[in-house]
Amino acid sequence: MKILLNKSLPKWIVLLIDQLIMSWSFALSFFIIKQFAFDEIMRGHFLVYIGLFGIISLITFYSMRVHTGLIRYSSIYDIYRIFSAVSITSLVYAALIGLWVAPIHHIDSVNIYLVLLISFFVSSTLLTLVRMGAKALFVFIKRSSPSVRERVLIYGANGYSILLKQALEASGEGRFIICGFLDDNPNKVDKDIHQKRVYYIDDIERLQRKLQVDKVIIFSEDLKTDNRKLFVERCIEMGIKVLTVPPTEQWMSGQLSLNQIKDLKIEDLLQRPPIVIENDRICSDLRKKRVLVTGGAGSIGSEIVRQVLSYDPALVVVCDQAESPLHELQLEMEELYPDAQIAIFIGDITNSDRMYTLFKEYEPDVVYHAAAYKHVPMMENNPCEAILTNVLGTKNLADLSLTFDVEKFVMISTDKAVNPTNIMGTSKRIAEIYIQSLNNLHHGKVNGHTHPYTKVVQTRFITTRFGNVLGSNGSVIPRFRQQIEKGGPVTVTHPDITRYFMTIPEAVQLVLEAGTMGNGGEIFIFDMGEPVKIVDLANKMIKLAGLIPNVDIPVTFTGLRPGEKLYEELLNEEEQTIPTHHKKIKISKVRHYSYDDVVSDIDELMKLNKTKDELQVVRKMKQIVPEYISKNSRFEELDFQVN
Template identity: 85%
Template sequence: MKIFLNKSLPKWIVLLMDQLVMSWSFALSFFIIKQFEFEEIMRGHFLVYIGLFGVISLITFYSMRVHTGLIRYSSIYDIYRIFSAVLVTSMVYAALVGFWVSPVHKIDSVNIYLVLLISFFVSATLLTLIRMGAKAIFLYLKRGGPGKHERVLIYGANGHSILLKQALETSEMNRFTIVGFIDENPNKTDKDIHQKRVYHISDLDRLQQKQKVDKLIVFADDLKTDDLKEFIERCVELGIKVLTVPPTEQWMSGQLSLTQMRDLRIEDLLQRPPIVIENNRISSDLKGKRVLVTGGAGSIGSEIVRQVLSYNPALVVVCDQAESPLHELQLEMEEAFPGANMAIFIGDITNSNRMYTLFKDYAPEVVYHAAAYKHVPMMENNPCEAIMTNVIGTRNLADLSLTFDVEKFVMISTDKAVNPTNIMGTSKRIAEIYIQSLNNLHHGKVNGNTHPYTKVSQTKFITTRFGNVLGSNGSVIPRFRQQIERGGPLTVTHPDITRYFMTIPEAVQLVLEAGTMGNGGEIFIFDMGEPVRIVDLARKMIKLAGLVPEVDIPITFTGLRPGEKLYEELLNEEEQTIPTHHSKIKISKVRKYSYDIVVNDIDELVKLNKTKDELQVVRKMKQIVPEYISKNSRFEELDLQTT
């Protein structure tokens, strides 16, 4: 059977079948007009009439290539070609009979025009029915005959939706029964498109009860609208699984591949309308520049590399100490940007000599500093390492940026630096304070003249601050997904814990935009949308997997982790914001810090860090950042000592 389904009829057989239908239709019409009086028919030059008709029909069908289409994939266009070929055959034949056969050969024993009229409808109908019947049989056999088919709804009622319907019906591996289309436009509902009913989105509950819909299929581009997200959440609540497909222009060879269909992910529901950025402005800022990205193998850093390369820089230097991820990124970028000039630099940002070599060899003009330790519980248990990377590593890079006259230094910070309750957030806040103080520096000494820096630099130090990014390494969503695959339970620290979320690409877009508009000293904060309750996120992910929360997959609460707080903030209470030309980006008005005071504090912090006395290190951190109050941490005792 499978071999049969993969075979197709030779073109000459299709042409022969069409001609047999055409000739039989003509003969039947001739007999009808002659009232089946066969003796009279044979004396009335029947063979001449049908022979001429057969020749004209053969030439017409062959010229119009009616026989070249695969019958199993017949479409409206193929039906149009059939009707056109039959019409042309009839018109040419009528002209030849009227102007040549009858007057020249004196043959006029039948009303040939009436014969042609009947023959036209009979042959066109038969040829169409044969193709549609063959297509229906093919689809039936391909689906394996009767059995369990997935009953699906297609979101939208337009040309793309029709193409999707046709692609699903001719798919070779899955078995779909198209229930119909569903749309919010009342002008389209309660009508039929391609023999399928268009339903209104308000009919979803009734459809689920009567039609037993298994899945809804949507185009991925449509997911960015809030109305569709609400509708999809209704589907999830009703137990209807949601599949997404790419836009039709991305279909391979014009055909939808089943590998391009995927289950809806929670990231699809959390993403917001696309961010509009000033590409021309960013391009003018980066085109032809030498750009350094630290932490380039990480989630944010690698996306910065991808987006920066699209603006045609002279060179992108990717710095990280993770060998394998760097190698994978290099292979990806060589394939995506074959002509790009990219250098891979393996190094630890805490190693000042290694970083000096990087700046000396490549002389970057723009630095995006994404290298950092970011996991809150891990840094709570290793505060000295957090200081080494997030504070000392940032200071090394910032000082070198002054030394080598970098134009812009853009630091990637976090919302956990606001009113910090943990080591990680506080270390990032100290790094923010340091680079802000450098921006106001107007003398030639950096770290006691450690580096050969002897003139005032014009380096602009800029900070960007945002919350969690979807799908980043170690984030909650990949962890939930793994727990669901294992059958649960999903572990949530607290029923009321909330977090802000943003996709990696949109976060990096805003980083590039903020870096372009920054004049130095600013802390840019991004519009993160509404905070999301993590337990609600867990329930939605379970439902998206087609499972029932607390029935198929339990949710357990494990308690807040060390340093973790319930709610993240983007501003301190003492801070205010200034709007920018971009609606998603605001500037935080923060306190000013003197470089001399800051550098003395950090020098003392570094000395304490070398002793590995964690209590003294954290006590100094609390002195530098007075709003740092430990939560659920062994360092809470230090707060009690100061009260």
């Protein structure tokens, strides 16, 4: 059966069948006109008539390549080609008979034009029926194949849905049986489109029982609207798997490949409508500029590189100390942007000499600082390293930006810097405080003291603050996916823990947009949407895999990790926001710190850091950031000692 589905007739056989039908139709029409008087027919010039017709038909059909299409995939266009070929054959034959055969060779007419008229309708009908019959037989064999297991409904009843239905039926693998369409338009419900019924969306539960539906197929772009997401979540609760297909313009060579049909992922449900950004403004901000991206091999940094390259910069310098990810990013960028100027720079941002070399060699105009240690439990166990990278590394880059007159320095911060309960968030908050304090410098002096790295402050220092991003390195979603693939258990730290989520491209779009707004000293916070309960996230991912939580895959609670808190915040209680022209970006009205005081505190922190006395280091961090209260951490005892 599988061999029958995958084989197709050779082109010459299709051409032969077409010619046999054409000749038989002509002969039948001839006999009808002669009233089946075979003796008279054979004494006449029948062989001349049919021989000439066969030659003309063969030349016409071969020239128009009617035989080259796969019969099982016949369409309206193929039927049009058949009618055209039959019409041209008839017209050419009629012209030859009337202008050459009859007058020159003195062959009596047998009302050949009436023969051609009858032959036209007979042959056209038969040629069409053969193709439609072969197509129907192919679909019947495919549906009868034991490999067919999945009964599906297509979401939507529009032109794109019809294209999807045709593409699925044209597949030779027999994977799907199309049971119908789903729509909420009353003008379409209970109507038939392409021999398939359109059902009302709200009847999905009844349809699951009646039609034994296994899956629903939906275009991925439709998932960005709230009502579609509600429908999808309803399907998930009912145990109906959801498949996604890309928009038709992304179909390979205009044909849908079965490899493009994907199982719905949790990231698809968490996505929001696309962000509208001012591309012209960003382009004018970055075009022909030299742009440095630190942490360029990471999740956020690499996406910044990708998006910045689309705005025609003069040069993009990618700095990281991770050799292999840098190499992979370089290969990707060389393939996607072969004409772009990209420099790969391996270096540690805590190494001031190495960073000086970077700035000296490339003299960046814009810096996007994404390099940081971000994993909360790991930094809780290694506070001195968090301070080195997140504080000293940021200070090195910010000071060098002043030295080399960088136009703009954009720091990527985190929601964990707000009312921090851990080392990582506090180290990022101290970094925020430092780069903000640099905006208080005027003509290189504060309280009469000259900043050691600059004569006149020109650099705009901007901070962007957002929560978790989908698909980032170390994200909870890849972890849950691995646990589900292994059969569980899926581990959640606490039943009430919630987090904000945003896609990586969305976050970077807002970073670039915020960078165009900043005058210096602002902390931009992003609209992260509604917080997501992590246990609900875990349960949905299990259901998306076609399994039942706590039946097929157990969900267990392991307790909050060191430094972890239940709820993340984007604003301190003492902070307020100022709206911007972009509805998803606001400016946080934060407290401002004296540059001299901040530098003094950081210098002392760095001296303590060199001693590797973690208690003293964390005690100093709590003095710099009074709102830092440890949670589930060995440093909680210090909260009672800090005045």
